Amino acid sequence: MANLSRRRLLTATGALGLLAVTPAQALDRALRETTKRAIAPAGTTLETVGIPVGAGFRRLAAGPGWPLVVRPDLVEPKTGRDDRRTALTSFVQLTDMHVIDAQSPARVEFVHPFIGSAHRPQETLGTHGAAALIKRVNSIKGPYTGRAFDFVLSTGDNTDNHEIVELEWFLTLLNGGTITPNTGDPARFEGVQNSGSTLYWNPASSVADMYKDKGFPLMPELLANAIKPFTSPGLNRPWYSVFGNHDDSVQGTFPSGVPLVDGIYTGSVKIEGFSSQSDAAKLAQAMRNSPLKAVELLLNFRGPIRRVTPDARRRPFTPKEYVAAHRDPRNTGPGPVGHGFGPANATGRDLYYTFQIASGVVGIGMDTTNRAGLADGSLGDGQFKWVERTLKAGSSRYYDTKGNLVRTSAADTLFVLFSHHTSTSMDNLLPDPTNLLEPRRDGAALVALLNRFPNVVAWVNGHSHRNAITAHRGATPEQGFWEINTASHIDYPQHARIIELTDNGDGTLSLFTTLIEADSPYEADYGDGSPAGLASLYRQVSLNDLHADPGLMGGTVDRNTELVLAKPF
Template identity: 90%
Template sequence: MATLSRRRLLTATGALGLLAATPAQARDHASRETIKRTVNPAGTTLEVVGVPAGTGFRRLVPGPGWPLVVRPDLVEPRTGRDDRRTALTSFVQLTDMHVIDAQSPARVEYVHPFIGSAHRPQETLGTQGAAALIKRVNATRGPYTGRPFDFVLSTGDNTDNHELVELDWFLTILNGGTITPDTGDPARFEGVQNSRSKLYWNPGDSVADMYKDKGFPQMPELLANAVKPFTSPGLNRPWYSVFGNHDDSVQGTFPSGVPLVDALYTGSFKIEGFSSQSDAAKLAEAMRTSPLRAVELLLSFSGPVRRVTPDARRRPFTPKEYVAAHRDPRNTGPGPAGHGFGPANATGRDLYYTFPIAPGVVGIGMDTTNRAGLADGSLGDGQFKRIERTLEAGSSRYYDTKGDLVRTSAADTLFILFSHHTSTTMDNLLPDPTNLLEPRRDGKALVALLNRFPNVVAWVNGHSHRNAITAHRGATPAQGFWEINTASHIDFPQHARIIELTDNGDGTLSLFTTLIEADSPYEADYGDSSPAGLASLYRQISLNDLHRDPGLMGAAVDHNTELVLAKPF
């Protein structure tokens, strides 16, 4: 048979025209092919994506959707799988919601020139933005399977500064109800954004601050509108949560339980700046490297202080209280009772749990937060071994640490794991002050453990505020799994992610990962006081944050993907 030239092959398959197309034509072609594979892409970034427009203080406008990217990193996909696939589960990951009490005295906004996340100009509108995201989830299904979501799971940093009032707002956002996102004096705003300090955006007046120097406009009614009561619809599906470092410590960094630091929360003085930039820089560096040194610097500050109205609701909660709030019958909402946390978690020391996702599929909620402080995490040895035992009990075959195959009589179960931290941000091996003698395990150790079990499908996490999907290859194709990391809902692009698991009927599985945006307009008038308008401004202001990192968006291979892997049994 004559050999077919590369050009003749491309001509025969129609690919030559695609190679000659402009990038826009290629994208449009890929989008059309993507839509053919879906059941209903409405409400997802497969259909439309907000894109920046203009100069100065930029606006958002609707742009073309992102097409599907098939990733064969672990195993080659087989043709015809769309006609054979069976939906196993469909769910939504929320992450890094950072529900913020923007007027809290226990915040360190003044280090934002060195740690951008210490202060965000959009943070007063976080509750409205989160409620708009819940509205989007409620109106959407799995775009590739059409399956209603089995559950929603929020992968940590649900609160920003582990305050009781932030936890109450978070639970109300997910369960539904009225929220008044205000603390302190109900008659006046007492945060840094009306301090008239040049260090912050003061939207209500014309003071020449560092944000207005970069084009930020005046929005005279913004702060007054931000603290008005509004109603969250609440999720219409069961939901779960895991614990993040911001749910555990002051600003997600300082260790908890230091009396003088904890007293800042409910006190009457708010630090609005350090006396010198060099002192602020020293504190920022200590926040990254030495929690005890950071506490020392915080308590020895000098600089401008504002008197504020004390509010007992700002008291920091403990891990035990976090669990108790989830288990309180008043917070059951759409269920399940406890949202993953049961009697075994009541002490707050062990926040590990398992839960049924669908027939043959089990979820594992992990606690990767280190109570010693610092942003990054790790696993206690006891939890690490519990994960190992759980996987062994649900596996008919797995590999030991030497790589030898182990067979058991247990029925096979597919596992999806959830945590706050990623494999690359689990390097904080400081001793846990609640269990000083327990060894800590890092992300590499957890990846090695999961690679031993062919029926581990995915590890879903947050913390990085970045869209990133990583293939973790094992010793054999069957031992690979996918790590799915999703951007936060506080920093632009403010995404959540739909994840669908399907059996392709050909010895492979697919994970479809589809990003979604909040259900709010891309643009709103600066004076719009409606919840939808405030949610829109939340997103637009985040786009213009001086510290915005464009890399958080991720690449096409981290957006709307089909992740193929071998079916383990």
């Protein structure tokens, strides 16, 4: 949290007088104060939060909720604002769902000792966990405004390996319908988790793998249950999506469109290990910083293989097909048609758009992926200038690049921007192979642009898999805005976030950010094959992943917050 002193934080949260009491008493008081300010906290982390219990393979239990933390980084809040505030919008951010075909041959699970995200022991249950999260969203509303959600937006990495079947599952999850989370052989699982390799958790086998060495139990029916059909309720609100690197690239890293690589998807050969640890380490290193070298190493990689059942549905989709699938009338669901993508996006080249959030509030969906590959992103110069034009068209006044105030005849609009990448992960300036001569713009350039417009209130994004909220100060208080980053739904803690924008009636606005968990039990029997039970196990296994990072939870200032900013007009 930039430049926020401990005293200011304590003053803003009403906690200065709590220093003499115990931490438990302070938390209890803070929660009571939070409950007073909230209208509808039920079903959110204001009410209850899962907490790890036990040793070894830990379970989850219901714990006390997280209190509201007021962030005065940009402007000091004024008293009495709860009695004056007017709701402008309320919506939900989903992010990094990584809907995954866990049996695909076009995966590199074997590098997980070097890149933890290459394989997760919970990934076979991802669709069940996502359906439980959607069920939660459908049952709640804005906790501080009581306003029904205007929309839901998924900020990229909606699929894990940009496969046609993963996209079908993603669309069915959000629109509602039956999913059979299985590819290849319709009668059995053919992924690494029944390979017998000690590199992976083999839940149905007694093989002494590296996960069981850390306490992972036997779950003999897990894989069989994971591939059975089940039904997603679908969202009961309009929804949108933006494009992420995993929606564009092989494993979110290798550049797409390389025929030999794309051919691996629908083939019958799956690499399940490595012959040389040093070769696996070299491949992992190339995946971080050299996309073309990574392709070369992948095509020449050697390791234990498995023959699997080919499946044409594993074919990678293109950006054009991603848009077409969203615009297909069969996938309209609760709407809107195209879920943000219109005729201008049909070529798949320019995957950015605007949409009306509510009266006086407009959303901007950006495409921060770089078609050259690698995980991090940037903006093409054409899109960067489009964002600038869009902001100018909705601003009665803004600042030019020299800091001079420019006045226009435009009506004022509040803007909320959405993207996959964060300001600090937009440093991939490699030339886009679809437009080699176009300059790329990094995150710092985008922040500087947004700071020129007082009516930009927030930039909402994902990619980091981490809860983090950053204040971006401008030259004047009203030029500041908030960057809101939320943890993924594949790595623990598997959160989504409610965001409510209010007018406080005193020259300030507030953004309330409240985290939510999936609607599934904190604990389930290991043999529970019901959709709710599998969603519960999805969360519990993710808690125990060997590569789990406790830092993804974020601090108290990154979770349930009130972010105060100056009203620009």
